[in-house]
Amino acid sequence: MARNLHTGKRHYTFYDWKNSFIVTQFLEELLKRYPDKDIYIIWDGWSAHRSEHTKMFLDLHPRIKILPLPTRASWLNPVERDFSQIQRFCLSNSDFQTVTEGMAAISNFIEKEPSLNGKCT
Template structure:
Protein backbone atom coordinates (compact mmCIF):
# COMPACT_ATOMS: atom_id res chain seq x y z
CA UNK A 1 0.00 0.00 0.00
CA UNK A 2 1.24 3.49 -0.78
CA UNK A 3 0.13 7.01 -1.63
CA UNK A 4 0.64 8.66 -5.01
CA UNK A 5 0.55 12.39 -5.28
CA UNK A 6 -0.10 15.11 -4.61
CA UNK A 7 -2.30 15.29 -7.68
CA UNK A 8 -2.96 18.82 -8.84
CA UNK A 9 -4.89 20.16 -11.78
CA UNK A 10 -2.14 21.36 -14.05
CA UNK A 11 -0.90 20.66 -17.56
CA UNK A 12 1.65 17.84 -17.67
CA UNK A 13 4.27 17.66 -20.42
CA UNK A 14 4.32 14.61 -22.63
CA UNK A 15 4.17 13.26 -26.15
CA UNK A 16 1.15 13.35 -28.39
CA UNK A 17 -0.16 13.85 -31.89
CA UNK A 18 -0.40 17.53 -32.73
CA UNK A 19 -1.23 19.58 -35.79
CA UNK A 20 1.96 20.35 -37.66
CA UNK A 21 1.50 24.11 -37.87
CA UNK A 22 -0.04 25.09 -34.51
CA UNK A 23 0.40 22.48 -31.76
CA UNK A 24 -1.19 23.06 -28.38
CA UNK A 25 1.39 24.49 -26.02
CA UNK A 26 1.68 24.15 -22.28
CA UNK A 27 0.92 27.43 -20.53
CA UNK A 28 3.86 29.07 -18.80
CA UNK A 29 1.88 29.22 -15.57
CA UNK A 30 -1.35 27.79 -14.27
CA UNK A 31 -3.71 28.71 -11.46
CA UNK A 32 -3.65 26.43 -8.43
CA UNK A 33 -7.25 27.07 -7.50
CA UNK A 34 -8.30 23.42 -7.33
CA UNK A 35 -6.17 22.26 -4.40
CA UNK A 36 -4.58 18.81 -4.43
CA UNK A 37 -5.77 15.24 -4.06
CA UNK A 38 -3.96 12.04 -3.17
CA UNK A 39 -4.29 8.54 -4.58
CA UNK A 40 -4.26 5.81 -1.94
CA UNK A 41 -3.33 2.54 -3.63
CA UNK A 42 -2.99 -1.08 -2.67
CA UNK A 43 -1.68 -4.07 -4.61
CA UNK A 44 -2.95 -7.60 -4.03
CA UNK A 45 0.18 -9.60 -4.84
CA UNK A 46 -1.65 -12.91 -5.06
CA UNK A 47 -4.24 -11.70 -7.59
CA UNK A 48 -1.96 -9.02 -9.10
CA UNK A 49 -4.80 -6.56 -8.72
CA UNK A 50 -4.47 -2.84 -8.05
CA UNK A 51 -6.95 -0.90 -5.90
CA UNK A 52 -7.13 2.86 -5.68
CA UNK A 53 -9.06 5.60 -3.91
CA UNK A 54 -8.76 9.37 -4.39
CA UNK A 55 -8.68 11.34 -1.15
CA UNK A 56 -8.61 15.04 -0.32
CA UNK A 57 -6.04 14.44 2.43
CA UNK A 58 -3.41 11.98 3.61
CA UNK A 59 -4.49 11.92 7.24
CA UNK A 60 -4.80 8.80 9.36
CA UNK A 61 -8.61 8.94 9.01
CA UNK A 62 -8.33 8.71 5.21
CA UNK A 63 -5.83 5.86 5.44
CA UNK A 64 -8.04 4.02 7.94
CA UNK A 65 -11.10 4.46 5.69
CA UNK A 66 -9.13 2.90 2.81
CA UNK A 67 -7.98 0.02 5.02
CA UNK A 68 -11.60 -0.70 5.97
CA UNK A 69 -12.59 -0.87 2.30
CA UNK A 70 -9.72 -3.27 1.61
CA UNK A 71 -10.57 -5.42 4.64
CA UNK A 72 -14.14 -5.91 3.32
CA UNK A 73 -12.74 -7.42 0.11
CA UNK A 74 -11.36 -10.47 1.95
CA UNK A 75 -12.79 -12.98 4.40
CA UNK A 76 -12.20 -12.07 8.06
CA UNK A 77 -10.25 -15.26 8.65
CA UNK A 78 -7.69 -14.28 5.99
CA UNK A 79 -4.85 -12.27 7.51
CA UNK A 80 -3.91 -9.20 5.48
CA UNK A 81 -0.33 -8.03 5.41
CA UNK A 82 -0.05 -4.37 4.45
CA UNK A 83 3.46 -3.34 3.38
CA UNK A 84 3.82 0.36 4.15
CA UNK A 85 6.39 3.11 4.36
CA UNK A 86 7.02 4.92 7.63
CA UNK A 87 4.61 7.79 6.95
CA UNK A 88 3.21 8.94 10.31
CA UNK A 89 -0.53 8.37 9.53
CA UNK A 90 0.29 4.67 8.99
CA UNK A 91 1.50 4.47 12.59
CA UNK A 92 -1.32 6.42 14.22
CA UNK A 93 -2.77 4.77 17.32
CA UNK A 94 -6.27 4.52 15.82
CA UNK A 95 -4.85 2.73 12.76
CA UNK A 96 -2.73 0.26 14.72
CA UNK A 97 -5.56 -0.54 17.13
CA UNK A 98 -7.98 -1.14 14.26
CA UNK A 99 -5.44 -3.35 12.48
CA UNK A 100 -4.93 -5.46 15.61
CA UNK A 101 -8.69 -5.94 15.96
CA UNK A 102 -9.30 -6.83 12.29
CA UNK A 103 -6.62 -9.41 11.46
CA UNK A 104 -4.44 -6.91 9.56
CA UNK A 105 -0.69 -6.79 10.06
CA UNK A 106 1.09 -3.56 9.22
CA UNK A 107 4.56 -4.31 7.86
CA UNK A 108 6.83 -1.28 7.57
CA UNK A 109 9.66 -0.97 5.07
CA UNK A 110 13.04 0.29 6.21
CA UNK A 111 13.38 4.08 6.38
CA UNK A 112 14.14 5.62 2.96
CA UNK A 113 13.61 2.26 1.25
CA UNK A 114 10.43 2.74 -0.77
CA UNK A 115 12.00 0.50 -3.42
CA UNK A 116 11.20 -2.42 -1.10
CA UNK A 117 7.47 -1.96 -1.71
CA UNK A 118 6.23 -3.80 -4.83
CA UNK A 119 3.54 -1.20 -5.49
CA UNK A 120 6.10 1.47 -6.46
CA UNK A 121 6.61 0.08 -9.99
CA UNK A 122 2.89 0.53 -10.72
CA UNK A 123 3.14 4.30 -10.41
CA UNK A 124 5.27 4.57 -13.57
CA UNK A 125 2.54 3.28 -15.91
CA UNK A 126 -0.04 5.42 -14.10
CA UNK A 127 2.14 8.50 -14.62
CA UNK A 128 2.75 7.67 -18.30
CA UNK A 129 -0.77 6.64 -19.32
CA UNK A 130 -2.82 9.07 -17.20
CA UNK A 131 -0.72 12.14 -16.48
CA UNK A 132 1.81 12.58 -19.32
CA UNK A 133 0.52 15.00 -21.94
CA UNK A 134 -2.68 15.70 -19.99
CA UNK A 135 -4.48 18.85 -18.93
CA UNK A 136 -7.56 17.80 -16.94
CA UNK A 137 -10.07 20.54 -16.24
CA UNK A 138 -10.94 19.37 -12.70
CA UNK A 139 -10.25 16.70 -10.10
CA UNK A 140 -13.36 14.73 -11.02
CA UNK A 141 -12.08 14.15 -14.58
CA UNK A 142 -8.61 13.30 -13.29
CA UNK A 143 -10.08 10.82 -10.79
CA UNK A 144 -12.17 9.22 -13.56
CA UNK A 145 -9.07 8.84 -15.72
CA UNK A 146 -7.15 7.23 -12.84
CA UNK A 147 -9.99 4.80 -12.07
CA UNK A 148 -10.27 3.90 -15.77
CA UNK A 149 -6.53 3.25 -15.85
CA UNK A 150 -6.72 1.00 -12.76
CA UNK A 151 -9.59 -1.01 -14.31
CA UNK A 152 -7.67 -1.29 -17.60
CA UNK A 153 -4.48 -2.27 -15.78
CA UNK A 154 -6.27 -4.99 -13.79
CA UNK A 155 -7.80 -6.38 -16.96
CA UNK A 156 -4.61 -6.28 -19.06
CA UNK A 157 -1.93 -6.67 -16.38
CA UNK A 158 0.35 -8.61 -18.75
CA UNK A 159 0.14 -6.01 -21.53
CA UNK A 160 3.60 -5.30 -22.95
CA UNK A 161 3.20 -1.53 -22.50
CA UNK A 162 2.45 -1.87 -18.79
CA UNK A 163 5.30 -4.30 -18.18
CA UNK A 164 7.81 -2.06 -19.99
CA UNK A 165 6.89 0.92 -17.80
CA UNK A 166 7.00 -1.19 -14.64
CA UNK A 167 10.54 -2.35 -15.46
CA UNK A 168 11.74 1.24 -15.47
CA UNK A 169 11.18 1.48 -11.71
CA UNK A 170 13.40 -0.78 -9.65
CA UNK A 171 11.77 -2.59 -6.74
CA UNK A 172 12.93 -5.48 -4.60
Template sequence: MPAGINIKTGKVHYWFYDWKNSFVVIECLEKLLEEYSGKEIYVIMDNWSAHKSYDIKVWNTLHPRMHLVYLPSGASFLNKIERVFSFLSRDVLQNSNFQTVREAMENISNYFDNGGSIMV
Protein backbone atom coordinates (compact mmCIF):
# COMPACT_ATOMS: atom_id res chain seq x y z
CA MET A 1 0.00 0.00 0.00
CA PRO A 2 1.78 3.16 -1.14
CA ALA A 3 1.15 6.04 1.23
CA GLY A 4 2.35 9.47 2.19
CA ILE A 5 1.55 12.04 4.82
CA ASN A 6 1.08 15.77 4.58
CA ILE A 7 3.27 16.78 7.50
CA LYS A 8 1.54 20.17 7.71
CA THR A 9 -2.00 18.79 8.12
CA GLY A 10 -1.43 15.18 9.17
CA LYS A 11 -3.59 13.91 6.31
CA VAL A 12 -2.53 10.45 5.17
CA HIS A 13 -2.72 9.81 1.44
CA TYR A 14 -2.96 6.12 0.67
CA TRP A 15 -3.78 3.93 -2.29
CA PHE A 16 -4.53 0.25 -2.64
CA TYR A 17 -2.64 -1.66 -5.32
CA ASP A 18 -1.93 -5.33 -5.83
CA TRP A 19 1.76 -4.55 -6.34
CA LYS A 20 4.32 -1.75 -5.95
CA ASN A 21 6.71 -0.55 -8.63
CA SER A 22 7.86 2.72 -10.16
CA PHE A 23 4.73 3.00 -12.32
CA VAL A 24 2.52 2.77 -9.23
CA VAL A 25 4.70 5.42 -7.57
CA ILE A 26 4.20 7.67 -10.60
CA GLU A 27 0.41 7.20 -10.43
CA CYS A 28 0.46 8.18 -6.77
CA LEU A 29 2.61 11.25 -7.45
CA GLU A 30 0.21 12.30 -10.20
CA LYS A 31 -2.70 12.01 -7.77
CA LEU A 32 -0.84 14.29 -5.36
CA LEU A 33 -0.29 16.81 -8.16
CA GLU A 34 -4.04 16.82 -8.81
CA GLU A 35 -4.95 17.18 -5.15
CA TYR A 36 -2.47 19.99 -4.55
CA SER A 37 -3.05 21.74 -7.87
CA GLY A 38 -0.89 24.78 -8.44
CA LYS A 39 1.29 24.19 -5.39
CA GLU A 40 4.90 23.16 -5.04
CA ILE A 41 5.05 19.67 -3.55
CA TYR A 42 7.98 18.16 -1.69
CA VAL A 43 7.93 14.39 -1.36
CA ILE A 44 10.43 12.79 0.98
CA MET A 45 11.22 9.22 -0.02
CA ASP A 46 13.43 6.40 1.11
CA ASN A 47 15.97 4.81 -1.22
CA TRP A 48 13.83 1.97 -2.52
CA SER A 49 14.95 1.26 -6.09
CA ALA A 50 11.51 2.05 -7.55
CA HIS A 51 11.70 5.54 -6.03
CA LYS A 52 14.94 6.20 -7.89
CA SER A 53 14.22 4.43 -11.16
CA TYR A 54 14.89 5.88 -14.59
CA ASP A 55 11.12 6.19 -15.14
CA ILE A 56 10.73 8.27 -11.97
CA LYS A 57 13.62 10.53 -12.97
CA VAL A 58 12.19 11.12 -16.45
CA TRP A 59 8.69 11.71 -15.05
CA ASN A 60 10.06 14.15 -12.49
CA THR A 61 11.80 16.27 -15.14
CA LEU A 62 8.38 16.74 -16.75
CA HIS A 63 6.72 17.79 -13.47
CA PRO A 64 8.73 20.67 -11.99
CA ARG A 65 6.21 21.32 -9.17
CA MET A 66 7.11 17.93 -7.70
CA HIS A 67 10.34 17.97 -5.72
CA LEU A 68 11.60 14.52 -4.77
CA VAL A 69 13.89 14.45 -1.75
CA TYR A 70 15.62 11.23 -0.74
CA LEU A 71 16.47 10.30 2.82
CA PRO A 72 20.02 9.17 3.54
CA SER A 73 20.56 5.42 3.55
CA GLY A 74 19.92 3.90 6.95
CA ALA A 75 17.73 6.80 8.09
CA SER A 76 14.34 5.12 8.04
CA PHE A 77 13.69 6.58 11.50
CA LEU A 78 13.34 9.96 9.75
CA ASN A 79 10.60 8.66 7.47
CA LYS A 80 7.28 9.80 9.01
CA ILE A 81 5.24 7.29 7.00
CA GLU A 82 7.03 4.44 8.77
CA ARG A 83 5.59 5.69 12.04
CA VAL A 84 2.14 5.89 10.43
CA PHE A 85 2.47 2.27 9.31
CA SER A 86 3.51 1.30 12.84
CA PHE A 87 0.36 2.90 14.29
CA LEU A 88 -1.77 1.29 11.58
CA SER A 89 -0.32 -2.10 12.45
CA ARG A 90 -0.90 -1.59 16.16
CA ASP A 91 -4.38 -0.05 15.90
CA VAL A 92 -5.90 -2.03 13.02
CA LEU A 93 -3.92 -5.01 11.82
CA GLN A 94 -2.56 -6.70 14.94
CA ASN A 95 -4.90 -9.32 16.38
CA SER A 96 -7.37 -8.77 13.54
CA ASN A 97 -9.27 -11.55 11.86
CA PHE A 98 -10.37 -10.07 8.55
CA GLN A 99 -12.29 -12.54 6.43
CA THR A 100 -11.47 -10.87 3.10
CA VAL A 101 -8.98 -8.45 1.61
CA ARG A 102 -11.88 -6.05 1.04
CA GLU A 103 -12.69 -6.12 4.77
CA ALA A 104 -9.07 -5.30 5.62
CA MET A 105 -9.06 -2.46 3.08
CA GLU A 106 -12.29 -1.05 4.52
CA ASN A 107 -10.84 -1.08 8.03
CA ILE A 108 -7.67 0.63 6.85
CA SER A 109 -9.71 3.27 5.01
CA ASN A 110 -11.91 3.87 8.05
CA TYR A 111 -8.83 4.28 10.20
CA PHE A 112 -7.19 6.89 7.99
CA ASP A 113 -10.40 8.64 6.95
CA ASN A 114 -11.36 9.12 10.60
CA GLY A 115 -8.07 10.65 11.70
CA GLY A 116 -6.08 7.56 12.61
CA SER A 117 -2.38 8.23 13.25
CA ILE A 118 -2.88 11.98 12.96
CA MET A 119 -0.25 12.55 15.65
CA VAL A 120 2.97 11.68 13.87
Protein backbone atom coordinates (compact mmCIF):
# COMPACT_ATOMS: atom_id res chain seq x y z
CA MET A 1 0.00 0.00 0.00
CA ALA A 2 1.08 3.55 -0.68
CA ARG A 3 -0.61 6.76 0.34
CA ASN A 4 -0.52 10.18 -1.27
CA LEU A 5 0.04 12.30 1.82
CA HIS A 6 -1.34 15.40 0.08
CA THR A 7 -4.68 13.90 -0.93
CA GLY A 8 -4.97 10.90 1.39
CA LYS A 9 -5.58 8.62 -1.62
CA ARG A 10 -4.37 5.08 -0.99
CA HIS A 11 -2.96 2.86 -3.73
CA TYR A 12 -2.99 -0.86 -3.10
CA THR A 13 -3.00 -4.19 -4.86
CA PHE A 14 -3.42 -7.71 -3.57
CA TYR A 15 -0.70 -10.23 -4.38
CA ASP A 16 -0.33 -13.94 -3.67
CA TRP A 17 3.20 -13.38 -2.38
CA LYS A 18 5.66 -10.59 -1.57
CA ASN A 19 9.18 -10.15 -2.96
CA SER A 20 11.36 -7.53 -4.61
CA PHE A 21 9.81 -8.15 -8.04
CA ILE A 22 6.36 -7.39 -6.63
CA VAL A 23 7.77 -4.27 -4.95
CA THR A 24 9.15 -2.93 -8.23
CA GLN A 25 5.96 -3.83 -10.08
CA PHE A 26 4.01 -1.75 -7.56
CA LEU A 27 6.50 1.12 -7.93
CA GLU A 28 6.04 1.00 -11.71
CA GLU A 29 2.30 1.48 -11.18
CA LEU A 30 2.96 4.51 -8.97
CA LEU A 31 5.25 5.98 -11.64
CA LYS A 32 2.42 5.64 -14.17
CA ARG A 33 -0.13 7.23 -11.83
CA TYR A 34 2.14 10.19 -11.10
CA PRO A 35 4.04 10.70 -14.39
CA ASP A 36 5.18 14.27 -13.69
CA LYS A 37 5.93 14.05 -9.98
CA ASP A 38 8.70 12.82 -7.75
CA ILE A 39 7.52 9.97 -5.54
CA TYR A 40 8.71 9.77 -1.95
CA ILE A 41 8.57 6.32 -0.39
CA ILE A 42 8.92 5.70 3.35
CA TRP A 43 10.44 2.25 3.79
CA ASP A 44 11.40 -0.09 6.56
CA GLY A 45 14.31 -2.53 6.45
CA TRP A 46 12.47 -5.41 4.75
CA SER A 47 14.90 -7.42 2.63
CA ALA A 48 12.90 -6.85 -0.58
CA HIS A 49 13.39 -3.12 -0.11
CA ARG A 50 17.17 -3.66 0.02
CA SER A 51 17.54 -6.32 -2.69
CA GLU A 52 19.83 -5.90 -5.69
CA HIS A 53 16.80 -6.07 -7.98
CA THR A 54 15.12 -3.18 -6.14
CA LYS A 55 18.35 -1.15 -6.02
CA MET A 56 18.82 -1.52 -9.78
CA PHE A 57 15.21 -0.50 -10.39
CA LEU A 58 15.61 2.59 -8.21
CA ASP A 59 18.83 3.54 -10.01
CA LEU A 60 16.85 3.54 -13.27
CA HIS A 61 14.00 5.63 -11.80
CA PRO A 62 15.44 8.70 -10.06
CA ARG A 63 11.97 10.20 -9.53
CA ILE A 64 11.50 7.69 -6.72
CA LYS A 65 13.07 9.01 -3.54
CA ILE A 66 13.50 6.58 -0.65
CA LEU A 67 13.12 7.76 2.93
CA PRO A 68 14.37 4.87 5.08
CA LEU A 69 12.89 4.35 8.51
CA PRO A 70 15.13 3.72 11.49
CA THR A 71 15.06 0.20 12.88
CA ARG A 72 12.00 -0.48 15.06
CA ALA A 73 10.30 2.78 14.10
CA SER A 74 7.33 1.54 12.08
CA TRP A 75 5.10 3.95 13.98
CA LEU A 76 6.70 6.74 11.89
CA ASN A 77 5.26 5.29 8.69
CA PRO A 78 1.67 6.43 7.94
CA VAL A 79 1.01 3.26 5.92
CA GLU A 80 1.85 1.11 8.95
CA ARG A 81 -0.90 2.93 10.82
CA ASP A 82 -3.24 2.09 7.93
CA PHE A 83 -2.29 -1.59 8.23
CA SER A 84 -2.97 -1.43 11.96
CA GLN A 85 -6.45 0.01 11.35
CA ILE A 86 -7.20 -2.67 8.74
CA GLN A 87 -6.11 -5.33 11.21
CA ARG A 88 -8.16 -3.85 14.04
CA PHE A 89 -11.39 -3.05 12.21
CA CYS A 90 -11.39 -5.53 9.36
CA LEU A 91 -9.39 -8.65 10.14
CA SER A 92 -9.56 -9.21 13.89
CA ASN A 93 -12.36 -11.61 14.78
CA SER A 94 -13.41 -11.83 11.14
CA ASP A 95 -14.99 -14.92 9.65
CA PHE A 96 -14.52 -14.54 5.91
CA GLN A 97 -15.45 -17.70 4.06
CA THR A 98 -13.02 -17.12 1.19
CA VAL A 99 -9.89 -15.10 0.48
CA THR A 100 -11.86 -13.22 -2.17
CA GLU A 101 -14.46 -12.25 0.43
CA GLY A 102 -11.74 -10.96 2.75
CA MET A 103 -10.07 -8.99 -0.04
CA ALA A 104 -13.42 -7.42 -0.99
CA ALA A 105 -14.04 -6.38 2.63
CA ILE A 106 -10.58 -4.84 2.90
CA SER A 107 -11.01 -2.97 -0.40
CA ASN A 108 -14.41 -1.70 0.69
CA PHE A 109 -12.97 -0.54 4.00
CA ILE A 110 -10.07 1.31 2.36
CA GLU A 111 -12.27 2.97 -0.27
CA LYS A 112 -15.10 4.00 2.08
CA GLU A 113 -13.08 5.04 5.10
CA PRO A 114 -10.68 7.86 4.21
CA SER A 115 -9.45 8.01 7.81
CA LEU A 116 -9.53 4.20 8.13
CA ASN A 117 -11.49 4.56 11.35
CA GLY A 118 -14.65 2.56 11.05
CA LYS A 119 -16.28 -0.80 10.74
CA CYS A 120 -15.29 -3.33 8.10
CA THR A 121 -18.21 -4.85 6.20
